[in-house]
Amino acid sequence: MAKVIVMTSGKGGVGKTTSTAAIGTGLAMRGEKTVVVDFDVGLRNLDLIMGCERRVVYDFVNVVNGEAKLGQALIKDKRFDNLYVLAASQTRDKDALSKEGVVKVIDQLREQFDYVICDSPAGIEKGAQLAMYCADEAIIVTNPEVSSVRDSDRILGLLASKTLRSEKDLEPVKQHLLLTRYDVGRVARGEMLKVDDILEILSIPLVGVIPESEAVLRASNTGNPVILDSENPAGKAYADAVSRLLGHQVEHRFPSEQPRGFFARLFGRAA
Amino acid sequence: MVLRLVDPSRPDFAQQIVEKVGQAPGFYRDAPIVLDLETLARWPAPPTVDFAGIRAALASVGLVCVGVQNGTPQLTEGARRIGLAVFPTIRPAGRANAAREPDAEPEPERPAARPSAAASAPSPQAAAPSPPVAPVKAAPPPRTRVVSEPVRSGQQVYAKGGDLIVLGTVNAGGEVLADGNVHIYGTLRGKAIAGAAGDREARLFCQRFDPELVSIAGLFRVADQIGPELVGQRVGVRIVDDALAFDRLS
Numbered sequence A: 001m002a003k004v005i006v007m008t009s010g011k012g013g014v015g016k017t018t019s020t021a022a023i024g025t026g027l028a029m030r031g032e033k034t035v036v037v038d039f040d041v042g043l044r045n046l047d048l049i050m051g052c053e054r055r056v057v058y059d060f061v062n063v064v065n066g067e068a069k070l071g072q073a074l075i076k077d078k079r080f081d082n083l084y085v086l087a088a089s090q091t092r093d094k095d096a097l098s099k100e101g102v103v104k105v106i107d108q109l110r111e112q113f114d115y116v117i118c119d120s121p122a123g124i125e126k127g128a129q130l131a132m133y134c135a136d137e138a139i140i141v142t143n144p145e146v147s148s149v150r151d152s153d154r155i156l157g158l159l160a161s162k163t164l165r166s167e168k169d170l171e172p173v174k175q176h177l178l179l180t181r182y183d184v185g186r187v188a189r190g191e192m193l194k195v196d197d198i199l200e201i202l203s204i205p206l207v208g209v210i211p212e213s214e215a216v217l218r219a220s221n222t223g224n225p226v227i228l229d230s231e232n233p234a235g236k237a238y239a240d241a242v243s244r245l246l247g248h249q250v251e252h253r254f255p256s257e258q259p260r261g262f263f264a265r266l267f268g269r270a271a
Numbered sequence B: 001m002v003l004r005l006v007d008p009s010r011p012d013f014a015q016q017i018v019e020k021v022g023q024a025p026g027f028y029r030d031a032p033i034v035l036d037l038e039t040l041a042r043w044p045a046p047p048t049v050d051f052a053g054i055r056a057a058l059a060s061v062g063l064v065c066v067g068v069q070n071g072t073p074q075l076t077e078g079a080r081r082i083g084l085a086v087f088p089t090i091r092p093a094g095r096a097n098a099a100r101e102p103d104a105e106p107e108p109e110r111p112a113a114r115p116s117a118a119a120s121a122p123s124p125q126a127a128a129p130s131p132p133v134a135p136v137k138a139a140p141p142p143r144t145r146v147v148s149e150p151v152r153s154g155q156q157v158y159a160k161g162g163d164l165i166v167l168g169t170v171n172a173g174g175e176v177l178a179d180g181n182v183h184i185y186g187t188l189r190g191k192a193i194a195g196a197a198g199d200r201e202a203r204l205f206c207q208r209f210d211p212e213l214v215s216i217a218g219l220f221r222v223a224d225q226i227g228p229e230l231v232g233q234r235v236g237v238r239i240v241d242d243a244l245a246f247d248r249l250s
Helices: A014-030 A048-049 A059-062 A099-114 A126-133 A145-161 A182-188 A193-201 A214-222 A231-247 A262-270 B012-023 B050-059 B073-081
Strands: A003-008 A034-038 A083-088 A115-119 A137-142 A175-183 A204-212 B002-005 B032-036 B063-069 B131-137 B145-147 B156-159 B164-166 B173-177 B183-187 B191-194 B204-209 B211-215 B218-220 B235-240 B243-248
Touching: A003 A126, A003 B173, A014 A034, A014 A048, A014 A115, A014 A137, A014 A214, A014 A231, A034 A048, A034 A099, A048 A214, A059 A099, A099 A115, A099 A126, A115 B131, A115 B235, A126 A214, A137 A145, A145 A175, A145 A193, A175 A231, A193 A204, A204 B173, A214 A231, A231 B243, B012 B050, B032 B050, B032 B073, B032 B145, B050 B063, B050 B073, B063 B073, B073 B145, B131 B243, B145 B156, B145 B204, B156 B164, B164 B173, B183 B191, B191 B204, B211 B235, B218 B243
Parallel strands: A003 A115, A003 A137, A034 A083, A034 A115, A137 A175, A175 A204, B002 B032, B032 B063, B145 B164, B156 B173, B164 B183, B173 B191, B183 B204, B191 B211
Antiparallel strands: B002 B131, B204 B235, B211 B218, B235 B243
């Protein structure tokens, strides 16, 4: 039974696309047949992070509009046979997608894949609502700062009311919190929110805490999802998050903000 | 809901009820009505009241006549005979928790209520300017709405006509409103409005107080106007002397 997971946040720049690439790749590494779908029509980025931007011929909008077959638009990853990318159109805007068209394409993807990861655009408007519409699960990508947390809260409200599951009165969309750009040093200095404070506000289960890392930007620039770097703390944290998504119990590596913890010392040296 | 009978013998009795209900048909639909006979009881010679006729007139506009109150034994006998309940004699006071003089209380939540000058006019002829009927005080069983999910940014929950109980938190950017009291068992970080329809006796309670705004019956304070010493505390809010009063709950 295929699972459709939306990566969403409300706020922009928190790491939705980076996390989509990492988690999509991570699921494929575990043997799950996975497709990552870019819903950010007009601001296409996922293909860059996935490193397949030079192979985009047809895109999601072409498929929704019936201008191309799904098989023509799916781009196979060079590293993993069971990983595909469905790119967004760069020349169109969010109005190019229709709800009926999106539902049809996602249903087709459900038949072929184990996991369909939808990379939502920022905001709460049509693009973001279409990205979450078909979702069975949602990963709420949040940075440890107040505006991101508030926007995530808003998105959680929409997930409860604007999805196919809510309209059909099915079991609600399962929600996971993914904290990204978590800087233990800044949390210890009180410049960022603590994990516990964020969990208290959002009250949804935590799927992972991704530490702030230079490797993330480097990975994005080279089109190699950071999860491929198994030595890097951010890569490891994404791998843990994938395990938890698959239902495994994995201890959180950075559960508390001990200033003298391993990661804080590491960061102290780097600073 | 209580309907005070001032002069049921007037020919336009039924018409007045139709007009009154017509002002807010949704509000009055299927409302249980208790006839208040206090005014009639003060007539020198209490009249014979056609309770069956009144019940039929009320039923014609969707109101359900359930009983009478404040009558003399002689007056209530007719009501009892057609199966209406006779409620114990009470003054038409406000809610059970009303601390004020009930008669000094304006009723902003009763848009259809008109001031009744009839109480001082025992003679039907002298009562010309006043309507023969005037709803006195609502006494419907308050409906309580319980919300078990967190109220998130951008969400609004309104308990119309009753109390609201929120089991979780109300997050910043979320709004909870009730015509009655508001109880929040989590943290209040958003806006909370009690007595939304104007009930100044309404109160607001929360386990952890850190609101954007609190309001009762139109009086409000924003976060900046609330002392930092209350933040994070268990707090109750009510109206005292035309101002919001904040009590720390132990």
